[in-house]
Amino acid sequence: MENLSLNEPPPGSPQRQMGQMPQPSAVLPDVQPQGPPQLPPQMFTTAAQLLDLTDKKLLLVLRDGRKISGVLRSWDQFANLVLTDTRERYFVTTAESEPRHLYCDIPRGTYLVRGENVLLLGEIDLDKDDDPPPGYEEGDVEEVFQIQRAAEMQRKRKDKIKIKKVAQLWGGEMEGSGEVLF
Numbered sequence: 001m002e003n004l005s006l007n008e009p010p011p012g013s014p015q016r017q018m019g020q021m022p023q024p025s026a027v028l029p030d031v032q033p034q035g036p037p038q039l040p041p042q043m044f045t046t047a048a049q050l051l052d053l054t055d056k057k058l059l060l061v062l063r064d065g066r067k068i069s070g071v072l073r074s075w076d077q078f079a080n081l082v083l084t085d086t087r088e089r090y091f092v093t094t095a096e097s098e099p100r101h102l103y104c105d106i107p108r109g110t111y112l113v114r115g116e117n118v119l120l121l122g123e124i125d126l127d128k129d130d131d132p133p134p135g136y137e138e139g140d141v142e143e144v145f146q147i148q149r150a151a152e153m154q155r156k157r158k159d160k161i162k163i164k165k166v167a168q169l170w171g172g173e174m175e176g177s178g179e180v181l182f
Contacts, residue, residue: 055072057124067091068086071085081118085109089104090144092139092148101137104140
């Protein structure tokens with residue numbers, strides 16, 4: 001096997017075949033040649049980028065709209081995540097004459113999240129973690145959960161009405177128009 005250096009042309013190049021070896025100082029005096037910039041190996045796969053986030057508190061937004069925060073403990077090549085000390089955060093607005101913006105955190109324990117369900121992922125600043133979100137105040141868990149459930153039921157009713165109108169316009173029930181389960 002042949003010993004090569006960065007200053008030599010690649011094997012099979014015309015310069016190498018003719019025996020011409022360029023001197024580094026002949027091209028640009030006092031300049032040392034540098035190789036191409038090297039990226040760390042973990043930058044080549046998406047799942048490996050999670051390496052820097054292991055054992056840090058993260059916020060995940062899932063495809064179904066849920067907001068989950070927890071400490072990333074493990075992950076795999078498909079970006080499936082294991083989170084501990086997980087909390088699900090709900091944001092609601094009351095339907096009063098003067099609406100209030102409320103939020104609450106519901107403890108969920110250890111969570112396994114399939115990688116394809118992660119819409120957004122970010123690290124939480126621990127210095128600001130205890131502060132309420134801007135424009136929101138912390139509400140009672142039961143009250144916030146009831147408001148959230150009522151809003152979800154109202155959204156489902158509206159979706160059913162839309163589906164019926166589309167079915168009338170298109171002349172029948174649309175394929176795959178059933179309720180989506182997550």
